[in-house]
Amino acid sequence: MGGLLPLAASLSLHAALLTADLSALLHLRKSSGGLGSPKSELQLHVRARTSLEKLDEAVRWSAEGGWLKRLGVKAGSWDELKRWAIDNWSGVVEAAVRRLGGDVQKELNALRGKLKDDKIAREVVAPALLLIQAEKLGVNEESLRYFAAVISGAIGGDGYVSAAEGKVGLTSGERPIALLWAAALAAHGIKAEVEGAGTAFKVVASGGDAVRLARLYFLFGPPLLEGGDERVINHKLAEAVELGAEGALDIRWEGLRRRTEDGPVTADLTISEGDVAVKFNVYLRNDILLQFISTDRSRVELAARLLRHAGVNAEVKRVGERGEWRVRATTDRLAAGRKELRDAVAGIVEEALARGWVNRETADRWLDKLRGGLTLKEGWPKYEVGLAEGALVVRYHSTNPGNIEREAQRLRAMGLVEGVHFSVRMPEGGKRGYVRILKEGLAYAAWLSVYGKDEEQRSLAAGFVERILQRAKEAGDDVRKKAEEIVEEGKARGSLRLKGFEKEFEVNGVKYKVKVIDGGAVEEDRNGRKLLRIRITAEVGGVRSEYIITYGRRGSDNAAVGYAYIREEADAERFAALVEALTGKRPRMRRRSDGRIDIVCYEGHLEGFARYAELAEAIARWLEETGRR
Template sequence: MGVWRRRGEAATAGLSAALYSVRRGLYSEAVVSSVASAVVLAEVGQFREAVQYVQKAAKALYEGAKEVFERVKVTVQRLVELFVEAVTRMLAWVDEHKAYLFLMAAVAAGVVALSAALNLWGLIELEKLAHAAVGMPPFVAGLADAGGKAAERFKALAERYERWRVDENVINEVINAPLNKERPYEALLRLAKSPNLPRPLVELRKALMNVKDEAEKDAAVIATLVLYKALINNAEAYREWAELYKWAKGLVERQEFTVAAEEAKRLRGSQRGLEEVAEEVIEELNRVLVLYSQSDFYKEKPNILDKLKQLLEVDLGEAEELAKARRNELYELGDVNMGTKAYAALLSITRGGLYGHAATLLMGKGALADVVLLTPKGAYDKAKGIAKKRGESVDPSRSPKGAVDWEDRAASVLLWFLSGYGEADLKFRPVEKRGKKGRVERGFQVFRAYGVVEAFVGELWIGEVAYFNVSEEELRRRVEEAMRMAPDLSGMDTAPQYVEWLATDVSTSWRQIVAGTVHPWQLRWYFGLLGGPKWFSGKAIVTREGIKLAVVAYWSREREDEILRGSSWLKSLLGHTVNNWRELVDAIDWSWVLKKVEELADELKPWIGPKGMSDMEREGLARRMLSELALLAHFAEAKRGKNDSEWREERIKMLAKAVEDLSGGRIAGDFAKELARLIIYYAERHKQYAEKHINKLAEKLVGVSNKEVWGIVRRVLSGEDPNVYCLTRDCARDAVVRKFVAPALELVMLDKALRGEFDREEALLLFGEMYATALAGDGAVGPYDVWLTVGGELGGGAALLRLATLHLLNQLLPDELKLGVRVYIGEGVYRIAAYGEDAAKFKRLLAVSAPSDGGEYLSEKFNEFMKETQVEVQLDKNSIRRTKRNVSADLTLSEAGVAVKYNVYLRENKVELQFLSTDRSRAELAARLLKRAGVNAEVKKVGNEDVWQVRATTDKLAAGHEELREALAEIVKTARDKGWVDEKKARRWLEKLEKGMAAWEGKKFMVRLVEGVLVVRFSSTSRESLEEVAREFKAMGLVEGVHFTVRWGGERGHVYLLAEGVRRLAWVSTYGKEGQRPKAAGFLKFLKEKAKKRGAEVLRKLEALLEEGRSRGALRLAGLEKDGVKVLDVKTEEKDDKLYITLRAEVDGAVGEYKITFYRDRGGARRLMFYVRGGEAVARAVKLVEVLTGERPSVAERPDGLTRIGGAGRHIDALARYEELREAIERWSSR
């Protein structure tokens, strides 16, 4: 991906091609999280930990694409060096001294050679690093940004495709030609005979003259027309982005400016719009291929259809590579198919990639066919010729004309910044400082604005790179927000999750727990698990995706002690309570762990290494991994019962004996002990101290030269003797042992379950919870794979231990879920992976066991599990019974060998499914299983008791999967047949359960037109259901009485969503708060589906309301210039039952002030009016209203010479499109 831009030409082609081939999931986890954390750790002085994070990131990335890296001859060591360069460069822009200390820590760790480090530092001093070393996108805004020239190209593109617009049906007729037993190419030739053919079609016809293969001709026609259709339908999206750039450029040229939150939200909406244009290409190509596969025309020609699929199916991985490719890398992508090139072109335009710049130039000439038919390099060369004639470059930032200046760069950075920070109005003030070598650096101080009150956020610095120094107050605010949104894990035993986090992303240092992340979900999980931190630090980095806030938080280890001490799970496994980490490590029988894995060794060998590995290699690797586990077990046993000081002395004694042996007895006694102590110091990176005193010790020794002493030191540190090496490095220290504790406990638990000493189902659930937590830290879940990375010292032993737990897991799983895994080995990193069918089986277990809060997963990674679930429903018909109050029955949901029994009740006015437990974890399982069966149900605490409830009623249940609905219907039928439920009630329930409901959050809404008015209504006999809908609407920002009403009458109640509520939801879905937007969008998608089923008129009415809502606040009134009208200022005032808006505007050169009154007439209809005097004034007033609203106002003369200018509701709704008026008009309209 883009992190490798700016390397020297020779390295760029190979290395970038490798990195672009890495899967997106791996890249984001390994690079973004670890390197961002490294920067933050270095900033707070933890240089050694920062180096470890960098090594972890590089090695994980290498393993994710090992074959690609090997092909371009990039070693893992070189990758680590490149990561060190990246972090050093980032630090150097902020603090040179810390950058130097970090670099020297990397030297001390043996990560980079001293000579290479000094050379790198020289480049930094010469300010050449930005071009000679690794760049940091997507971490850091680079130089090659679009600038004003690209904005001009966007605008031109929009204008031309509006001019070249054709009826979409004409394009569809060609694309759908096979349905009429005609080839797309033949249909195009017919169309080409018509006069006034738009340029893109003329160019397509010419380009096809050089194509001989019939299938290729058809594919080129389809891909070009799909691209053409996307452009003519979305020309406005490109125009809007050009305008946004112009807007941003205008802002940065001012001395001071304010950006409203709505403007930032609109910016994000525009970004999404551009991305959706690219997605339309994929959707349309997929639609076409499905259509063709079902057509009789291609059923007779399967070979041609197969070839079309090869030419048109989009390869997302290749598209990502092409979208981000640099010039030299375009050569490597010559075999990309037509569909991928069409999609990649639009994707690259969105991301500012070189291929996108080339495509923009070609598209501007109507040469869409060239984008599809030419190789990426050929397209670039042709675009280069177009740019050269204009005196430009393909990349507009490098053009001699209009090259990027500071304002251009600042405009781009501002857009990125605002796309990631838009929940409040922001004020920017220019600021300067003296940078390196006395150069002036420029940027902005950023304040959050609340009217006249301002709060400092941080400083945005824009130079060769851009970075954001976040203020302590802002960092604290972000952390407090994460704490507020942290999951509630009360009532759960969190030790299983905690020990897995220790094995991955959480570490301990002295008496502190340390955890860092750039992912909001992960930070929230940390806070849910560990509570509020003792202190924290952070760094905000400006990226193309907005702002990434990397946070490192610190807790007292007393919190760790509380988790371990309170764990009933640990007590059940170990036979006693453990009070702290040291007791936990000592409580594990490491000799038993080693013996158990040795017993399983032969069965584990087939999982070790790729399938093609020879038996000899596999055997050698298995022995190495087992020997590493043996080392850990030996040293963990040796340390048992000793504190750190006692253990250090023990190590010195054992190492002194080894020194004595290596020296042939010439270094003995206190001298051997002293040398052993100094070697340990050396291994702990106190090198200067150790070197000085080793040399002094050598002078005291008789008959042993300095060279011989250092030879012994080197042999000890070389790892030649693993036991001696482990004495120096302390292989029993927490940083090593913490990788083994979680899988060791899993091994004990699974073994006990197999022997009947631990509940089998609980063991499956706990293992799934723990493994999913590990995946959240150091793993990934893709559509076809699940993998976990294990690395660091003795990583092979930890990986082997993980394999042993998976082997025991298989013995607990039913036959249909038994899975196979494979461990792939790199330099210091082991990747345990399940692919294809095995991954699908694994996901089924993880889907029901992954950590959740209220049934919602704690990590976004876990959503991928849901796709594979196969929940089974079992109804115990003999359990259907009549009780004193109602009818009840028992129903069981199961998946992956895990089952939960629910109670079903037929109450007075509803069917209710319920689960109660004093075990919070069990309640979470019940909610997860229900969600997998299509029913949304939350986990709630019952009163003040330690009882947890999961509950769903009729409407939610009717939205569930068919098998569940059938079981519930069977209960209702049985009760009806036995006379326990009256016929009318049973019929109503059965109608819902048997048909199922197109429901939202389990609720069925009615959508229809009544006398031309759209009615959206939810009805229920349950007051609780009505209250749930009202709460959901309020959570989306709606106000009762304004946007919706709740009414209760007789046996049924209703919630009506008013037209104003529909408009408001449309606005929220585009510009609302982060948590509200997806909910509103989801509800509106549901409404559209309902409206479609009701007919075209209902859908048209709904879409009209949505368009009105989206347009609200979409325009700025102040500064508007159009048709001789220029708005200079606007003010609003609400008084009594009226709204007053004062506009100061220039109309046809005359400046005037217009005070407009908003009121309601006797019938309650909304009106506006204002008065002017004189014929010319009347003409100007009419023009003002017409320009601002698009509607001519009414004009009425009065006897006193004044003229009344009037308007109706349509004028008021049109004025609500302006940002400055939206809230005031909505508030007044809602009264």
């Protein structure tokens, strides 16, 4: 059976063995960075058209030496894997019932008869395999790596992460499939609720469960910057970084030793996130060196992510000719990290001093840095502010790695996220490195200066914004106006609430009273296009209705344009009144030949919508993600 699989919008198996999303299909291969690792096994390669033969090959390879083999699944093709799911469905249902209770049994049993349908099978097999994994492998680091790799694909597809709401969600379609995902999450220690109606169900983890899921997505998900390009940002991962930061790191050290009387002092330092842990070596020499080396690149990548979560900028590099990979950090970078890490390293230094293995002067120098941290001791440095092709450019340059690291840490302490709000390039070969503040970073700093979580954060952000505005003023009126525009837009974000909004006004001689009941915004993928759907429930002129407008990018200038299609003129007038009440701008209305009426909104309306807290985060993320051309 050759040709193409029928393709569907579901991304349930986005990072598992087999999946389809419209014209995208997963192809698995081993990367050069370690054989058989979950991350390399589940690496995604999008193809415009992918043959069934390639999918069969992926399943065959996994069954011979990958994830399927670990699960004891024997399948030489996609059809055989579907047959395996059908034959073993009772075991899947039993595992789900143990997690969710007997009320779900009837719905899940009914899925068995639908598994010959490729669309249903693609949505079902991934959570089914995760349930089997929990039964056979338990919950440990190995199984969590596979679990997180599959979940990261589901989140990266139709899912979402919201640090502001403290939620992580997967979109699954029909209720039985959503229940299966909820059971798979529960089997790995994460409670989630099934929400929705009809054929639009989703699985949502909140609170501590969302934090744990976000941490796993951060640790095992895709790169924050695709190809290292700061313009191509994984915003869902950035949200996961922010949300996952709420979870505590466990950092401890042990095994202080010295092989010879004058040899280097060495200790082991372990950083762990829940069930995931990496043991680093710490060396006390002319400086403090923390290092992890392995031939398994995925393991080194994990070590680097743990370090970044501990506040240390760390990159993976290949070393030597033996296929080894390394991540390392020295004194200044460690001193810019989180307090838990600095305290652990300081403990190693103090014990080495007590044993007489390092001299007092060197130890005191290291401890001063570790105890104080390279964060907020000095004022803001001299940022360069200017315009490039009409866009604001804000950069700090230095040839000193410690200075660059200090600025990066200062921005993190303010609440900015590297890769989303600012980018960093370390100095190399005597050339200058830089910290670059992205447009979204300045706008977010302005927002933090008003709405930050405490006085310290608000004060730090306000000082930064004030400094940038001063530098912009020194650079000329055009630069000043651009900087002020970004700052004002940032401060206005989320300053209002949709819920409870009321306003009375007159349009074309007709008086309207607008009362908003609720609202929100979500991103959607449709035929390869990323859309923003804004939904508002409101009473307008005494009539309660749900108003939905969908934004997309259009034309050669990539303009943000929103549309709603209405049949009745009275409904269209009420819709236009709602938009004008909320944004201060009346939308365009035009009648089609078939009698329908188009409501058309533009970026100015979107900026008005962004003033409302329920919409601001989704709008900002969508504008950033779709603004790249």
